[in-house]
Amino acid sequence: MGVSIVDLQVNPRIISATKRAGLHDSTAVLNLSGAELERLTGLTSSDITQLKDAVSEAVLGTGTITALEIWRRQCSEETRVPRLSTGCDQLDKALRGGLLTKGITEIVGESASGKTQVCLQLCLCVQLPVKYGGLAGGAMYICTEGAFPNRRLDQMARHFTQRYSRVTKHRFTDQILLEHVADFDGLDQCLQRKLPLALARGKIKLVVVDSVAALFRCHYDNHNLVGRAKHLASLAMQLRRLADQYNVVVICVNQVSANMSKVSDVSSQPRQSIPALGLVWADHVTCRLMMSRRDGYVTMADTFRENETEDRTVDKRMGTESQPVSRKRLEVVFAPHLPPVVFPLVISQSGIAVEMNGLGT
Template sequence: MELLDLHPRIMKALKKSKINTLSGVLSLSGPDLARATDLSSRDVQLLQKSVADCVPRLPAVTALQLCKNDIPPSLFIRKLTTGCRLLDKALKGGIISRGITEIAGESASGKTQFCLQLSLQVQLPEEQGGLAGDTVYICTEDAFPNKRLYQIIESEETRSVFKKHCKDGYHPGDHIYVEHVADVEGLIRFLKMKLPALIKRGKVRLVVLDSIAAVFRCEYSIHESIARAKHLSIIARELHHLCTIHNIPIICVNQVTASLKKRSLSRTENIPALGLSWANHVTTRILLSRTDQIVPLEALSAHDAQSTANHMLRYLEVKFGPHLPLTITPYYINQSGIHGLSCANTEGWV
């Protein structure tokens, strides 16, 4: 109800009549609302219109339109490139603009690096795999990694891409809006009030929440599982609402917990945090992991092979997704970001 832009007199009448949800308004007819709130018919019409505008609704599409690929823009699923051909291949073109995409992984696996890379790629034109828009980056753990962001921006590869596809004087760092949130209440307030206004005013095309697990780490005891699940549901609902209305990718970073099971002799099983209460809201889950193995020089690009730094082997695993097969793609991280490795090149040492 906080999203309604109505006269305080109407909001006061709703509160007095104890109608405090959108479904409560939609379940009553015009005359019933007038009797319950003592509002005029004109005020009831304004109320119903305002509530209807807040409810996400998709246009109807006929089978003939689907056959002709005549789909309204709001139903067209857009894909955001990762900036790496091999990773895009594993993700069937990139991150989709439908539902919540979760990037989970252990510490130092590259979760934040991945999000920074996507925050830059989204600014590219659509013909280059971007969405020609800005990013809202919500930090809940540490300070925003400005140093690493500018290291990626100043890398030779990133500079050449933006110089080729953007105007002179364009700086990618100016198009990432950072918000720091410390607790669950602050996060819900931002998602309900500030973020929708920010998206409507500008050309935001990507939302990153880094991370969802941090705000739930210490706030709930073992006896408060119901309240925890309720707050998780509220956060997921707001994110899905924004995704449906604005057709933009939503990225949520998550932590993992170690399992007693082992995937192989060298790797243990990692389970994303927050359990089924959160997993049921996730559309696509991507799991990142790291190893202690160094990538051989022959598997690296010519530029990285000349570097003196050691590049550690990491894995990107698609756990589930409505459009993705279950795959595992090796990758490494250099100054310009994340880069996939060909499985053919790693066959002898993975």
């Protein structure tokens, strides 16, 4: 139902003729072309122009909107969207509060770059109270790639329990719904039935699909690209719909393919690998985070050389401070609200952290 015709700021003669033609609100007017309106109402083309201008003003609001105003409105909307903390203060700050409860966030990268580790950490973070960066809800983890890393989750959860012992007493592993999916039938059943039901109960605030690429790469060959594109689009649309309807964070893990394109300009460094699944999938991704491996091992003690953080206190208490941590990199490739930026990360027993002094490596 749009704006009523009688509320339009236009000559009463035009309003009467429009009403006589059976058009009672702005929607009815907007559904017709200028010629159709002229024929139905018997008004002149200049009357119809006045009518359409009045409808536009009533629907969009009066006055002209400048680009600056649009930008300001979007910014204030952005800040209202709840975010999920990554469990890492520096990373959250750069991601302007964390991951959006809107659209699809993709984590893409080569094997062993830490994609699953980040997802596990998010499954723990989402359970924290809002005040501590969580969304006070559980997670659904849809696993399409082999076995779920139960032992690793337990290890991270133990550290989390220590770190947030003053905030919450609940068992972090109890709030993660695990769904193993071996083929498209399983995935469809999960996304069309189980997930909407679980979301409707209001307990799930994070959905992870690890990974989207595994099933598509196995099932489709290069001869059915149209079928693959359609299937990818419908999967992405279903996830986006659910994210927007229930205000949850949706993470899709993606793999990479070798970059075969030749780059003529030697100064521009081509990526060694590019995200799999092509442009159809990329079009549906709201925010793309790319992970990669970095050489060398450091210890947790090296990582936090300057800052005495709470993580470090927990690592000291649990005796893991001197254990080697692996080095990774996380890059914001695109996001509607973020500039492109790269972070040096480390993965330790306790989870993901930003490596202090690791920039540029």
